[in-house]
Amino acid sequence: MSQRGFGQMYRQLSSKLLDLVVTPHVLGEVPAELTTTADSEQTPQKVVCYVLQNYSRSNALVVDGETRRLKLPPALDSLNIAAHKEKASILFLQHHNENNLLNPPLHAFPPRLLRLIEVLEKHPETDIELIPVTVLWGRSPDKEDSLLKLLFTDTWATPGTVKQLVNIGLHGRQSYLEFHQGQSLRQLVDYAKTTHPNLSPATYIANTLNDFLDNEREVVLGPDLSDRRNVMHSLIKSHDVQDAIRRESIRSKISMIESERRAIGYLNEIVSDYSHSAVRFADMALTRLWTQLYDGVEVHNFSTVRELAKDYEIIYTPCHRSHIDYLLLSYVIYKRGMMVPYIAAGDNLNMPFVGQLLRGGGAFFIRRTFRGNGLYTTVFKEYLYSILSRNTPLEYFIEGGRSRTGRLLPPKTGMLAMTVHGHLRGRAKPIVFVPTYVGYERLMEGSTYVGEMNGKPKESESIIGILKTLRKIERIFGKVHVNFGEPVFLDDMLKQHNAEQIKIESNDAPVPEAVSAAVNSSANAILENINRAVVINPVSLLSLILLATPKHTLDEEICIKQLDTYRNLLTALPYDERTQVTPLLGKEIIAYGLKLKLIKRVQHVLGDIIAIEDNQAILLTYFRNNILHAFVLPSLVAALVEHNGKISKADLINVIRTLYPFLKAELFLKWKDGEIKAQVEEYVNALAQANLIFVDDADLIYSPTPNSEDHNQLKVLAVPVRQSLERYYMTLALITQRGSGNISIRQVEELSHLVGQRLSVLYEFNSPEFFDKALFQSFVKVLTEQGYIKTNEDNAIVFDAQFRNVAQYANLVLDDVTLQMLQHITSFTDDELKEALDALAAQQAKKRLKRKKK
Numbered sequence: 087m088s089q090r091g092f093g094q095m096y097r098q099l100s101s102k103l104l105d106l107v108v109t110p111h112v113l114g115e116v117p118a119e120l121t122t123t124a125d126s127e128q129t130p131q132k133v134v135c136y137v138l139q140n141y142s143r144s145n146a147l148v149v150d151g152e153t154r155r156l157k158l159p160p161a162l163d164s165l166n167i168a169a170h171k172e173k174a175s176i177l178f179l180q181h182h183n184e185n186n187l188l189n190p191p192l193h194a195f196p197p198r199l200l201r202l203i204e205v206l207e208k209h210p211e212t213d214i215e216l217i218p219v220t221v222l223w224g225r226s227p228d229k230e231d232s233l234l235k236l237l238f239t240d241t242w243a244t245p246g247t248v249k250q251l252v253n254i255g256l257h258g259r260q261s262y263l264e265f266h267q268g269q270s271l272r273q274l275v276d277y278a279k280t281t282h283p284n285l286s287p288a289t290y291i292a293n294t295l296n297d298f299l300d301n302e303r304e305v306v307l308g309p310d311l312s313d314r315r316n317v318m319h320s321l322i323k324s325h326d327v328q329d330a331i332r333r334e335s336i337r338s339k340i341s342m343i344e345s346e347r348r349a350i351g352y353l354n355e356i357v358s359d360y361s362h363s364a365v366r367f368a369d370m371a372l373t374r375l376w377t378q379l380y381d382g383v384e385v386h387n388f389s390t391v392r393e394l395a396k397d398y399e400i401i402y403t404p405c406h407r408s409h410i411d412y413l414l415l416s417y418v419i420y421k422r423g424m425m426v427p428y429i430a431a432g433d434n435l436n437m438p439f440v441g442q443l444l445r446g447g448g449a450f451f452i453r454r455t456f457r458g459n460g461l462y463t464t465v466f467k468e469y470l471y472s473i474l475s476r477n478t479p480l481e482y483f484i485e486g487g488r489s490r491t492g493r494l495l496p497p498k499t500g501m502l503a504m505t506v507h508g509h510l511r512g513r514a515k516p517i518v519f520v521p522t523y524v525g526y527e528r529l530m531e532g533s534t535y536v537g538e539m540n541g542k543p544k545e546s547e548s549i550i551g552i553l554k555t556l557r558k559i560e561r562i563f564g565k566v567h568v569n570f571g572e573p574v575f576l577d578d579m580l581k582q583h584n585a586e587q588i589k590i591e592s593n594d595a596p597v598p599e600a601v602s603a604a605v606n607s608s609a610n611a612i613l614e615n616i617n618r619a620v621v622i623n624p625v626s627l628l629s630l631i632l633l634a635t636p637k638h639t640l641d642e643e644i645c646i647k648q649l650d651t652y653r654n655l656l657t658a659l660p661y662d663e664r665t666q667v668t669p670l671l672g673k674e675i676i677a678y679g680l681k682l683k684l685i686k687r688v689q690h691v692l693g694d695i696i697a698i699e700d701n702q703a704i705l706l707t708y709f710r711n712n713i714l715h716a717f718v719l720p721s722l723v724a725a726l727v728e729h730n731g732k733i734s735k736a737d738l739i740n741v742i743r744t745l746y747p748f749l750k751a752e753l754f755l756k757w758k759d760g761e762i763k764a765q766v767e768e769y770v771n772a773l774a775q776a777n778l779i780f781v782d783d784a785d786l787i788y789s790p791t792p793n794s795e796d797h798n799q800l801k802v803l804a805v806p807v808r809q810s811l812e813r814y815y816m817t818l819a820l821i822t823q824r825g826s827g828n829i830s831i832r833q834v835e836e837l838s839h840l841v842g843q844r845l846s847v848l849y850e851f852n853s854p855e856f857f858d859k860a861l862f863q864s865f866v867k868v869l870t871e872q873g874y875i876k877t878n879e880d881n882a883i884v885f886d887a888q889f890r891n892v893a894q895y896a897n898l899v900l901d902d903v904t905l906q907m908l909q910h911i912t913s914f915t916d917d918e919l920k921e922a923l924d925a926l927a928a929q930q931a932k933k934r935l936k937r938k939k940k
Contacts, residue, residue: 110148110221112156113264113306113423114392120158120217120265133167134159134175134268135202137218139299141178145221149176152263168209172198179296195288203287206272214271218295220302222262262423266302269295304477305395306423314359321357321468322349326593330464337460345461352465355436356450358428364446365426372417379563385418386569386666387619391520394573395424399477399515401505402427403612404522405494406483407712409435410566411524415481416447418568428473430482430501452501467593471508477515480505484612492711494616494754496860497609506605507597509576510590519608521571521615525712527564527625528682529705564625564682569666571619574611579604613754617715618662624675627652627668628685629710630717632698634805639697642687646672648799651776652717659772661716662756710806715753718807720769722749725804725811725899727779727789728797733898735785739766741895748814749807751868752861778803808899812908815896816841817865819912821875822893824919826884831866831877836926837919838862845911 120134136153138145150162165172177198202214271291278290321327327349335345376383394400404415416426431449435441441451456463473480486498509517580586585600597605631648632638640648649672656667670678676696679685684702688695698706722745726738739762746762749755757765770787773779778800780788790796817838821829829837839859869875874889896905914922 108148108151108261110152110261110263111423112152113220113262114266115389116156116158116265117217117267120268132213132215133165134215134217135165135271136161136176137216137295137299138176138178138221139296139303140180142221146174146176148221148261148263149219158265167202167205167212167214170201170205172201177202179292179299195286196292199292200288202271203275203291206275212272215268216271216274216295217268218266218299218302220262220264220266220299220306222303222306262306264302264306264423266298301396305392305425307425314357317469317472318350318353318357321353321465321472322346324468326464327468329594330461334461349461349465352462353469355433356452356466356469357445358448358450359442359445360428360448361446364443365420365448368413368443368447369417369420372413376417376566381562381565383414383418383566383568384621385422386567386621387664388418388422388570390570390573391419392422392424394518394520395479397515398518398575399474399509400427400479401517401519402479402481402522403484403519403616404481404524405616406485406488407492407524407526408488408529410526410530411483412444412449414524414566414568415522419479425479427479427481430480432487456500464593467504467507470504471511471593474505474508474517475512475514484609484616490708491858492708493714493752493858493861494613496864497613499605499609502609503597503602503605506576506580506601506608507590510588510601511592517576519574519576519612521574521612521619523567523569523571523616523619523621525567525569525621525623525626527566527623527709528562528684529708530563562682564678565623567621567623567666569619569621569664571615571664574608574615576604576608579608579611582607610754614756617754618756619664619666620661620713620716621666622656622668622713622716623709624668624670624678625682625684625706626709626713627675628679629706629708630713630806631802632685632696633703633706633710634802637697638703639688639695642676642694642696644795644798645676645696647795648672648802649675651778651799652803655720655772655776656716658775659768665716714806715755717803718749718753718755718810719765720773721803721805721807722899723766723769723773724778724800725807727787728800728804729899729901730789732786732788735767735770735781735787738770738787739763741898742766744892744895745811745814747872748865748868749810751864752810773800808904811896811899812904813838813842813861814865815893815900815905816845816908816912817862818889818893818896819909821883821885822890823913826886827878827880827882829883829919830881831870831883833923834883835859835862835866837914837922840922840926841911845908 136149138149146162150160153159153161159175161176162174165175177196179196179199206212206214274291274294275287278285278287282290331342331345331349334340334348335342338345391400402415402419404411412429412431416429420426426448428448428450429444430452431444433451433453435444435449436451441449445451450469452466453462456466482501484497484502485495486500487495489495505517577586580588580601583600583604585598585604588598588601590597627649631645631652632640653667653672656665660667668675676685676687680687684699684706686697686699688697719742722742723738726733726741743759743762746755746757746759750757770779770781774781777796778790780790782788790800817834820834820837820841836859839862842862866875869889870877874892875883875885878884900908
């Protein structure tokens with residue numbers, strides 16, 4: 087038998103043996119140039135050659151097997167170009183020397199690459215498409231400096247023969263393969279000659295492809311990671327932490343040893359203990375959990391993240407709706423072939439057993455406040471800086487805590503500021519924030535949220551609470567949607583504020599004002615981009631419509647039409663290009679809501695009625711609020727037209743321009759003030775096309791005939807914005823009633839909160855926003871920014887006639903009964919005001935004392 091025939095038989099036998107134990111998972115998309123070439127024979131002008139980083143027969147066989155399975159040009163078929171022929175269509179950057187089998191040199195030029203470059207020099211009409219390929223056996227990052235290297239998963243070290251055999255045996259079913267975009271060898275040669283004339287083209291090409299594959303490997307494995315003990319040892323010896331230890335010793339009048347012991351205790355409290363075995367265990371456990379819990383996890387726009395990960399330090403900044411968020415996002419990222427991020431978790435989750443599991447999955451723990459503890463602050467900042475220095479992906483919740491109302495919370499910029507601070511201390515990769523929308527159709531914490539939205543104190547996390555939650559696993563929770571939004575690039579934000587050249591020398595260096603401004607702009611951009619990635623699911627649409635009716639009921643046929651109208655509006659004029667809208671039609675949405683037991687059908691001879699299930703109304707406000715921002719402008723248009731019967735387009739736009747800054751701050755809307763006129767006109771046109779309003783040639787906008795089907799649809803659409811306007815008017819009435827110079831901003835915020843709670847009880851408002859103090863704070867802040875109110879030397883609010891004009895806009899939207907009710911409930915005598923404020927102060931003092939005891 088010829089040597090060539092023996093080689094083919096050996097390859098076929100080896101390939102069949104590998105097929106028995108190896109099932110590689112293909113990551114990403116197959117490059118288009120491969121799929122188009124696969125349908126025809128390789129042309130003499132252009133052929134495909136696969137590029138692997140390290141020499142490995144098993145890797146070559148795996149790539150060959152996958153290329154054949156995917157009907158791509160086979161990797162181990164001969165490569166023919168012009169009159170030249172190679173044994174295989176594959177080359178190794180760190181090649182195998184046939185003359186030195188025992189000790190192959192790793193840094194010499196790949197002989198096949200040299201030969202192919204020579205062929206191109208002789209035949210200018212030809213080209214070769216180089217397809218870089220990543221092959222991984224397992225996905226555990228290397229733990230440098232640890233006492234025992236991980237032997238059985240792919241790391242940054244090149245595996246020897248024995249380790250590779252173990253890899254195949256243990257990780258054959260957990261191997262990963264990714265074909266990257268092709269690169270023209272001729273273009274690489276030409277570029278090398280032009281830009282690096284002193285280097286041989288082979289040197290430039292080998293280095294470029296090596297760097298490229300290193301970056302791709304880091305996307306999946308993450309950077310090299312030290313074990314926890316070594317991380318803590320290096321941090322405690324760092325210059326900034328040692329300085330903080332000396333200051334703590336002096337401040338607290340304790341020995342240096344005792345001060346260092348405190349610092350070590352803080353590190354033990356904070357530092358993650360990433361473990362690949364913990365991640366693999368979580369992968370298997372969560373796969374079963376999601377199957378039990380949800381009908382599916384739908385992921386959108388993840389391709390953006392894969393592209394960014396090559397060149398940027400990724401920081402995931404999702405909204406925070408549930409404790410499930412921690413697990414869900416890491417699971418989605420891991421399943422798509424990228425390293426799970428290190429997650430900043432509140433120290434309330436650092437419970438026995440649970441805390442250790444979370445640490446193994448990449449969680450590190452952070453206190454709610456650093457106030458008054460300089461040593462803890464320095465230790466935490468230094469740890470965060472070490473993570474950034476290693477280009478390890480990060481995740482934290484920009485809102486700080488979980489939203490109890492379904493709206494995005496105002497940003498907590500502490501972690502963001504420390505991230506920017508660390509980046510400016512010593513830049514590694516540029517930073518990109520990835521806003522991520524997470525949408526549920528039912529919440530595991532739903533009953534807890536209902537209690538908290540009704541004014542009950544927040545429940546602390548505990549093992550007992552987790553066990554109670556686990557009892558719900560057999561219930562139906564619908565689907566979960568994860569949508570990755572438009573990235574926010576830190577360097578762009580720094581440039582906007584002329585802070586791109588600022589450097590911070592040490593951990594304790596103050597943050598310049600320009601950097602603080604960039605931090606605030608980044609936080610708002612992240613929240614706006616989370617909302618731009620909203621997923622309009624069936625539950626949120628049903629909630630928006632049924633909660634807008636007086637008794638939370640609708641005739642089934644009318645409900646179907648309203649659902650279809652909203653879907654058509656979103657299709658004709660989507661909130662953003664990343665917004666996802668349920669594909670279900672109105673009738674299917676109702677069937678879906680019945681399946682989840684959130685609504686019920688009341689049968690009637692004149693036509694069935696759709697109603698919200700008993701005790702579900704308050705919870706459904708949560709899902710309505712998830713998507714409220716996508717409807718608030720058309721709702722405001724509808725409210726102004728429906729309440730007034732007719733209104734000129736100019737007046738409509740003027741009113742909306744006045745109210746928009748408040749709505750933008752509350753709902754993190756994406757439009758700038760200068761874009762509102764055009765956006766309102768687009769919504770007017772869309773509503774006119776849906777026959778919900780009518781516009782004449784004089785630009786007068788009319789409401790449909792009262793009690794008609796179109797008019798009733800317009801009334802339902804008008805309701806969602808009214809609750810925001812009711813809250814605004816309530817605060818405006820409080821300020822107006824007390825008069826200029828007679829009440830402070832803090833008193834207004836506290837009173838608004840108290841009055842909102844009373845309003846909810848007296849008038850059965852199913853609106854948790856009236857319990858949300860942050861919304862009242864946001865409104866008063868915008869009043870100040872817009873110049874409607876100021877504070878005098880006594881810190882009291884002063885205002886003029888312009889302020890009263892803003893309050894009068896409520897007459898254009900709210901009916902007389904509502905206005906009278908709000909006016910009544912916000913009227914206080916001096917004695918009543920003093921009594922309310924004293925009671926509030928006593929209540930707050932009691933809470934502070936309770937926290938101090940804890």
